[in-house]
Amino acid sequence: MIAFVGSVLGLACSSRLHLVGFARGKTWLGSGAVALGTGIWGMHFVAMLGYDVQGVTLRYNVTLTVLSWVLAVGVVGVGIYVAGRDSSWPSLLAGGLLAGVGVAGMHYLGMAAIIMPGTMSYDGSTVALSIVIAVVAATAALWATLRARGPLFITGAALVMAFAISGMHYTGMAAVSSTITDHTDPTTGVSASAFVLPLIAGLSLIVFVVAFAVLMNPTEELAADNPAPVRQAPPQPATTHGDWPS
Numbered sequence: 001m002i003a004f005v006g007s008v009l010g011l012a013c014s015s016r017l018h019l020v021g022f023a024r025g026k027t028w029l030g031s032g033a034v035a036l037g038t039g040i041w042g043m044h045f046v047a048m049l050g051y052d053v054q055g056v057t058l059r060y061n062v063t064l065t066v067l068s069w070v071l072a073v074g075v076v077g078v079g080i081y082v083a084g085r086d087s088s089w090p091s092l093l094a095g096g097l098l099a100g101v102g103v104a105g106m107h108y109l110g111m112a113a114i115i116m117p118g119t120m121s122y123d124g125s126t127v128a129l130s131i132v133i134a135v136v137a138a139t140a141a142l143w144a145t146l147r148a149r150g151p152l153f154i155t156g157a158a159l160v161m162a163f164a165i166s167g168m169h170y171t172g173m174a175a176v177s178s179t180i181t182d183h184t185d186p187t188t189g190v191s192a193s194a195f196v197l198p199l200i201a202g203l204s205l206i207v208f209v210v211a212f213a214v215l216m217n218p219t220e221e222l223a224a225d226n227p228a229p230v231r232q233a234p235p236q237p238a239t240t241h242g243d244w245p246s
Contacts (some may be wrong), residue, residue, distance in 0.1 A: 002046060003165040005207060006039010007141070007158035012214045014080060014145035015154070019222045022084065027213075032145070033077030035210045041072040042203050043162075044107055044169050048114075049192045053178045056116055059189035064113035068106045075102025083142040092146070096139025103165075104134040107172045115189040117182035126175035130168055137164035149219075 013032030017025040045065070051058070079099030083092045107130070111120065141164075144157035 002203065003039050003043035004158050004162040006035050006037075006042065007161040007165075008154060009207065009210045009214065010036025010039065010076070010141075011144055011154045011157055013210065014084075015149060015219060016214070016217060016222055017080075018084065018146065019219060022081070029077060029080060031210050031213060032080055033073050034206060036141070037073030037076040038069065038203065038206050040076070040103055040165050041069045041106060041110075042199070043165055044068075044072075044110055045195070045199065047166075047169055047173075048110060049195070051114070051173065053116060053118070053180065056118070056180060057186070057191070059115040059186050059191055060195065061113040061115055061189050064109060065195075068110040068113065071102060071109060072106040075099045075106070078102075079138060079142055080145055084146055087146055092142055093139065095142050097135055099142065100135030100138035101131065103138055103168070104131045104172070107134075107169060111172075111176065113189075115186045116178065116180075117184055117186055118178055118180040121177050121179070123175045123177070126171065130172040130175060133164065133168040133171055137161065137168055140164065 010032045013028045013035060017028035017032060019025075020028065022029065045068075076099055079095040079102070081095075082098060083095030085091055108127075114120070141157075141161045144153075144161065147153070
């Protein structure tokens with residue numbers, strides 16, 4: 001649900017961004033990056049709170065957790081900008097690659113924030129698969145941001161994006177194995193429960209602010225205020241007619 005709501009708001013912001021143009025749409029670019037990036041990160045972190053290692057209590061490094069959110073928002077924003085600067089396939093693929101690798105980095109940075117009396121190891125092939133899924137999902141998401149028109153399209157695209165984001169997360173989780181070396185609970189970091197209230201408050205605030213901005217700026221009004229430039233026909237060469245001989 002978090003990934004879906006973030007995707008809906010991100011696509012709604014992107015549709016408005018392309019109506020007003022990148023030169024005048026920096027606020028929409030930032031709003032879309034925050035909404036979609038936070039949706040991706042929020043889904044990841046809420047699901048990660050359900051990760052459990054039997055016999056020990058997991059805690060989380062606050063700095064790495066916050067940095068993982070900043071990374072998600074940043075790479076989504078850069079991806080939207082790169083993909084949309086000329087709306088070409090090379091730009092879309094470059095933006096998708098950048099955003100996908102960044103989102104995968106967000107996932108594994110978030111996993112590195114887990115503090116436990118033991119070690120984590122990763123299966124290389126499953127990690128590679130999760131990165132591929134992230135790149136494909138990011139490319140599809142950026143493609144959708146370039147073509148987000150109308151509530152039906154946005155809803156359908158957001159559903160696909162939400163499933164892809166979840167697929168990347170759980171593929172990444174399938175790659176990890178934990179080895180407990182000590183059954184003494186860690187004393188550094190914060191517990192999962194300490195994150196719940198700030199997480200709910202932060203997500204609610206972002207959803208409220210971005211949703212309010214979207215509702216106050218319907219696409220019909222933005223399209224009327226920013227009409228598409230009319231292409232003028234190229235000038236026709238003048239024709240001359242010779243005089244008839246007398």
